[in-house]
Amino acid sequence: MNIVAIIGSPHGINGNTGRLLEEVINGASASGAQVELIDLSRMKVQPCVGCDACHKIGSCHLKDDFEGIKDKLLTCDGFILASPNYIFSVSAQLKALFDRCCSLVHCLPLEGKYGAVVETSGGGEDEEVIRYMERFINSIGAQSVGAIGSNMAGSRSFPGEEALFAKARELGAELFRSFREKPHFPDQAGYRASFKTRMKRLVELYQHEWTYEYQYWQQHHADTVQPAPPPAE
Ligand SMILES: Cc1cc2nc3c(=O)[nH]c(=O)nc-3n(C[C@H](O)[C@H](O)[C@H](O)COP(=O)(O)O)c2cc1C
Known part of the structure; x- marks a missing residue:
């Protein structure tokens, strides 16, 4: 599993979030997964300019x-998203x-895949950030197997660290298991279904401009797409 x-x-991996992420990776690797780290601090990802080319x-x-x-x-089998608050x-x-x-x-192309979330904060309010990241996972089609978040006790140290790290390793192991067992998370089903319906309507509405996305829906979610009416004269 990749x-x-x-x-x-x-x-990057040397900060607080990196320390907690290391334990999730340890749990996934111990189960047999190959984990590739993508460190955004070493890469260039510019802000979106809203040109609609991707659509x-x-x-x-x-x-x-x-x-x-x-x-x-x-192309991955599973993914982890990690961020500080x-x-x-x-x-x-x-x-x-x-x-x-x-x-x-x-287009929700990650349907059938699973993700996990890692978050750290100085003083708390972890749930808000975790919920946002899990919603992103759902909005690209995937399901979240779970999340771990914590405030800090010092640089790269956490309150109740031993128990927290055990939970982090278990989250990594859970992500590995999801690849084989394909679990269904009913608590995410309602949001995922309504979000997919919303995206279907949006892509249908813009079908003559967003040709890539409309074709993607026809090929990959054919059962949920209406045939395109001819363009207006
Ligand atoms: C720009 C900035 C904004 C932050 N905002 C918050 C915040 O709103 N709430 C909070 O609890 N901690 C906040 N923090 C603290 C970080 O979330 C915390 O130190 C985190 O563990 C840093 O992780 P890192 O070492 O991986 O970067 C902020 C830190 C920075 C630099």
Whole structure:
């Protein structure tokens, strides 16, 4: 099983989030997964400019590391998203990646895959950031096997560290198991279904402009797409 672990901290694997992520990776590796780290602090992912090219042609005009990261997400068996809490949200580095994934959000190509979330904060409010990251996982089609988040006790040290690290390793093992067992998470089903319906309507509405995405839906979610009416004269 191939897992990609994407970390959005400017401190990469050497920061607090990196320390907690290491334990999740240890759990996945001990189960037999191959884990590739994608450290956004060492890569270039520019902010989305809203040009709609991805909707029309399926790729981005901006020349940087995004398309390579996108390919790894599309071909992996599972993935981990890791970020520090930056003002009640993810870091700007990870947010830039999320925004560049706009076409993945419209097409939900990660259906059938599983992700996990890692978060750290200085003082708390972890749940808000975790919920946001898990919603991103759902909005590209995947399911979240779970999340781990914690405030800090010091640099790279956590309150109740032993128990926290055990939980982190178990999350990595759970992500590995999901590849074989394909679990269904009923608590995510309602959101995923309503989000998919919303994206279907949106892509149908823009079908004559967003030709890549409309074709993607016809090929991959054929049962849920209406035939395209002829363009107006
Ligand atoms: C720009 C910035 C914004 C932050 N915002 C918050 C916040 O809103 N709430 C919080 O509890 N901690 C906040 N923190 C603290 C970090 O979330 C915390 O130190 C985290 O563990 C850093 O992880 P890292 O070492 O992987 O970068 C912030 C830190 C920075 C630099």
